[in-house]
Amino acid sequence: METAEIRRRFIAHFEKHGHTVVPSASLLLDDPTLLFVNAGMVPFKPYFLGQETPQWDRATSVQKCVRTLDIEEVGKTTRHGTFFQMCGNFSFGDYFKEGAIRFAWELVTGSVDDGGYGFDPEKIWVTVLPSDTEAKQIWHEVIGLPTERIQERGLEDNYWNMGVPGPGGPCSEIYVDRGPAYGPDGGPNADEDRFLEIWNLVFMQELLSTVRSKADFDVEKPLPAKNIDTGMGLERVAYLLQGKENLYEIDEVFPVIERAAELTGKTYGAGGEQGEADDVRFRVVADHVRSALMLISDGVTPGNEGRGYVLRRLLRRAVRSMRLLGYDGHALRELMPVSRDRMKLSYPEVETGWERIARVAFAEEDAFRKTLEAGTTLFDQAATSVKESGSTMLAGAQAFQLHDTYGFPIDLTLEMASEAGLDVDEAGFRSLMAEQRERAKADAKAKKGQHADTGLYRGVLDEHGPTEWLAYETLETESRAIALLAGGAPVSRLGNGEVGEIVLDRTPFYAESGGQAADAGIIEFDGGRLEVLDVQRPVRGLVVHQVRVVDGEFEAGSALHAQVDPEWRTGARQAHSGTHVVHAALREVLGPTALQSGSYNRPGYLRLDFGWTTGLTPAQVRDVEEVSNRALRADLPVGWQYMTLPEAKDWGAIALFGETYDESQVRVVEIGGPWSRELCGGTHVEHSSQIGTVVITGESSVGSGNRRIEAFTGVEGFAYLARERDVVAQLTSLLKTQPDDLVGRVGDMVERLRASEKELAKARLAQLLSGAGALCDKAVDVQGVQVVAERLDGAAANDVRTLATDVLGRFGQERPAVVVLIGVDGDKAPVVVLANGSAQSRGVQADAVLREVAPLIGGRGGGKAAQAQGAGTDVSGVDAALARVAGLVSDAQR
Template sequence: METAEIRRRFVAHFEANAHTVVPSASLLLDDPNLLFVNAGMVPFKPYFLGQETAPYDRAVSVQKCVRTLDIEEVGKTTRHGTFFQMCGNFSFGDYFKEGAIRFAWSLITGSVEDGGLGFDPEKIWVTVLPTDDEARELWKSVAGLPDERIQERGLKDNYWNMGVPGPGGPCSEIYVDRGPEHGPDGGPNADEDRFLEIWNLVFMQESLSAVRAKDDFDVEGPLPAKNIDTGMGLERVAYLLQGKQNMYEIDEVFPVIERASELTGKAYGANEEDDVRFRVVADHVRSALMLIGDGVTPGNEARGYVLRRLLRRAVRSMRLLGYEDRSLPELLPVSMSRMKASYPELEADFERISRVAYAEEDAFRKTLQAGTQIFDQAAQRVKASGQARLSGDQAFALHDTYGFPIDLTLEMASEAGLSVDEDGFRALMTEQRERAKADARAKKGQHADTGVYRGILDAHGPTEWLAYETLETESRPLALLAGGAPARSLATGEVGELVLDRTPFYAESGGQAADAGTIEFDGGRLEVLDVQRPVRGLVVHQVRVVDGELDATGGAALHARVDPEWRLGARQAHSGTHVVHAALREVLGPTALQSGSYNRPGYLRLDFGWTTGLDAQQVRDIEQVSNHALRADLPVHWQYMTLPEAKEWGAIALFGETYDDSKVRVVEIGGPWSRELCGGTHVDHSSQIGTIVVTGESSVGSGNRRIEAFTGVEGFAYLARERDVVSQLTGLLKTQPDDLVGRVSELVDRLRAVEKEAEKARVAQLLAAAGQVAAGAEVVGGVHVVAHRADGASGGDVRTLAMDIRSRLPQGEPGVVVVIGAADGKVSVVAALTEAARERGLSANALVRAVGPLVGGKGGGKDDVAQGGGTDASRIDEALALVTTEVARTAGA
């Protein structure tokens, strides 16, 4: 029975029993706790946690899942797989244990003819929690199982919880006896290779107040409504019903192994080392197919890194099997053809999917070519020295210089019988990150050494930061720096860094630019140029003295004041960024997640992971959804909570960002519509943003796009400028605004037509001289030679002229044509030879290579036609003279 058919039967069985069919959620479900959906119940978590009311009492799904903790074990055992499918049926306060057991039993033991899976009831075993007498009795009464095939297991095996306070309950696992050839008798307690688990029924019936471990928790009391959550491993059932030994041999996976075997000339099953590699290829190709299909692109962080790692492990495994050519174009289509029965969208989107995968393989092949040689040399040196460990320096060089990820170095080292100084590698990585941060601080402040800031912090304690509470404070100076060193004072016009005991200024962070404003003192005023946090807890103001002289030694009172217009614009832009992010996900889907942002008064930009450019309608939709949110006057709230609480609440934590586990700030706009961890300043209601005007959408690297927009007054000013342009154009073209596009289009068409006619005339004029030029050919050693200068002719014109002149030379006789043109500061060279000239030993390629250096360039091609270019038009005549010399030398004149 094919996997897709098992899947179909599972869904049909529960649909016939009043379950709502719920399609698989994306692998990138918006859950801040997970990189990927890793269990069938994940999409239903809000219902089980009571955060939302389930829209149905019963549901059935076959959920796509990815687990990444065991990537290194994939292939080494036949139990570990990265991508898998979990069949599940769910009850939300409807049926409970009796129903779950009845539905499961009727499906797995029902006859194939009646739509069941056809397992032999005599080969089914189950486990229950020792205290769950109800489940034991139900297995006996509903399924007729004897006591000896109902085994007990403790909390670690037969109790389920989420690892956090919330629902929990006993579970019952279903096993299939594969036969004595797979191990000893005695049920799952005796051997789990012979007795294979295929289904777990979870009976959620208790509310847990604390969870310390899987088998250590506190029960608060019974749940208000009892729920059912089950999970049946589709791949496991498939290999049992298909008579295979493991998941790698089922119909959805093994064809990739077969194709890999054909490509490499090696047989699967011949030796374990190669078998591991075959299994890695099969698993990773399928997993990558599904991840790219759901919007993941290769990268160096989070989800992108997992995908990159899978693709590169697959490619490298093929190389270790002896296949050096591009392998993904041979393997990915095979996997798609097997998976499309269950996921037809893979075929529809395969052009995009394959483009992403093949580009990553091409990039990795270049990395492998250089990095593998360096690794082999390093490994040989280590072994020659009698050592068995690759240093952290060597591992870091492979990573930093050649793009080798550390996990690949670890794998290759293990295969070479070496270990790697991982601690040393990670220390160097940390140093590199700190240097990068220091360089950034040096650009923002005045020096990279944080020691002076640390000294200020140790001496005076953290800055009292009041940016959320007020725009003005009475403050005292704690330290003054000039040129990176302590200073006593700053004179008018000088720039330095000032540390205050308290400040209302927002320090640049989270993509939000620092506040602007002033700091006044008796007899003078400072302009605040920038505000940074060079070390945690310390706020440093970069200032310029506008009036007076600042003496910071006396601790005189200062009045710090944020420019209120600046702050308002910053709040509008930052809240606008959250709104655009939410609109982006509403239009494109939950996989369009922010990867970076920057906002300053009136302007925002938002980077997000996406593989293709957005079309004009998508951009308009994002802008429209954003402005509808502004018109709805959505409330903006923020509150502090722990990071786990924020994640449980559904707040988006951006990948690559570091958050404080003890306390984070969650900003929401319109409730769950937009919930993000954020430390920025925001408006109180979305309408205060004013407007959001999207001005551009562009690429900022592989798999990343950028949206830019104006907000507030700047947004209205942008629209006003657009209106003025429209007004001027309608006046010039004497038309109405609604007709402007059509009028401009008409003019453009007319202009193109005129240009086309002019081009025809120009080419005709150019070619008209070809006959005269050909007639003036010089005979050198029996060869007709044309060395012609065509001022004002560009590359295409030069080639056209050269080819036309060659056609006009005497037929059957040796002929050489070299035309050199100059236009817009560029020199173009084309050489065209007749067949008779080539028979005399002449070559267009040789002629272009000879004259190229004289015009400041180079070129080449075939013996009959070659071309090149340069930048020095002053030596064209000298280059043309060289043509005659070269022909005479080669033709023996």
């Protein structure tokens, strides 16, 4: 029985019994506690927790799930798979234990002809909680199961809770006896390989007040409405009904292994030590390819954090496992379509979304192949050197070089080292990573400090003490210049127009930090004026101003008046407070895992980077903007206070990951109380309304797993909106329409343009196909095979493929024929090779011809005996490639 049919029967069985069929939720369900949906009941959590009222009394679903905690165990056991499907039926205050048990028993043991699974009732065992006499009685007296096949298990195995206060209850699990070949007799308590669990019935009947562990909790009271949550493992049932040994050999998974075996020339199940190692790799490939297919289908893209990192690891493990099996080609291009063709029976979206899925997966493989080519050689050399020295430890410096120079993730190095029988000095690796981060910070500071030696600044600090920094209190101070620097050395004067650095005994200027740009302003002295270009803290406690003399001649030691540009500071405060508001709005819209990873703000502008694996939809961007502006309209109070770092964390303040904070005293800025609490040293408005407005102007990617939002605030935000209004006004005037009709009018124009382009494409195709007959006339007879090998100037890949298909069709199936067409489209040379059945029977295979032809045009490709295609970038080799075809056809017939 195919997996898709098992799935269909499950849904049909419960639909027949009054259950509403609920489609599988996405693997990326909006639940901040989960990376992926990892159980069938996850989409129903709000109902069980009482957060929402279910719209049905009983429901059924087959839910997509992903678990990655045991990723290293994939392929080694029959039980571990990253992607799996959980069939479930749910009752919300409707039927309870007897109904759930009856429904499960009828489906499991019902005859195949009647829509059941046809398991032998004599091979069914169940477990119950010792105190659940009701369930035990139902199994024995209602179902008729002998008491010797009803076993008791404790709370660890047969009690369910969510790990937090809420509903809980006993479980009853259904097992199938696979026979003495799989282990000793005695039921699940004796052996869980022989007695395989396929179904878990959860009877939610109690409200838990405290949960300390799976088996340690406090029951507050019985639930007023008792619920049912059950789960049947689809893959487990599939390999039992299909007579397979494990989930990797079922119909949805094994075709990938078969194709991998064809590509590698290895045999699955060959036995022996090497055969067993190969089998594990085959299983890893099959599991990971399917899991990656489903993750990409649901919107995950490869990245360096979170969901994206899981996907990247799955894809790269699959590719590397194929290389270890001896295949160096593009594995995902060969294997993922096989998985797609099996999974589309249950999930049509993997076919309709194939173009995007393929683009994401194949791009990741291409990137990883480059990483492997460079890094594997270095690793092998390092591993050989370690072994020759008699050690078993790969140095942290070598692991760091793999990561820093070749982009090898540390987990890949650990995996490769384990396979080579080596350990890795992880502590040394992480120490070097920390040093690299510190160097990067120091480099950034050095660039801001005109590359001066920090020892110079330390000398100023030691002699004069720390700068009295008054940026929070005032915008102007009477100050004295205690040091004057230029070109990385002390100087006595700066002439008109010259640039240097000045250290004041006291300053109102904000030094760049925490993402906030430095203040702008002027410093006046007797007879002249300095323009402040930048303000930095090259060493802790010292504020250094980069200045240009705009009037007069400045001498060290002069008394002066420091004045921050009040308009600049106002804009800076608006932007920095706006950054906090947007951060809080992001968390409100996307969930608490959307945390800031970096920011920059200057007057009127803010940029906020945050960890997220997928781009925000236009609706999400609008929601973030709306939440932000509602916070402004609410005129939320903005305040700050100092406390210890542990106190700040207890208070719920957010600390930017990777930053170092003083444990004894940190500054916590809050907007609207707990709505936004962050550790921050920046300058801020006093009420959120003073930000003016938040206008989001862009959302984009800034690397794997990181997104960026950009926005204008204050006057700059209103100016941006005014410019947008002017653009709309100009367009409505040009198109002679009203603003409300503008989108529709432009849409109509775009549709007409597309229609025109389609008509042009049809005309071009018709013209192209009109030449098919002429190409057939040019066919050359090569030992009875008609060979058409022609160049098509100006033809793109689709044109080449369409024309080749038409030409081959004109020969029919009886006349052996091979068509090789190469287009010349700028600097690209798409190539298509087709061979009909008669030509294939003579030994001519399209993919074999392509393998010889493609390199002559600087390209590559793939396919099958009937059809192959590829592309090259060396159009100068087209004629030579076509001249090679006749000889290849001749050689193939020998």
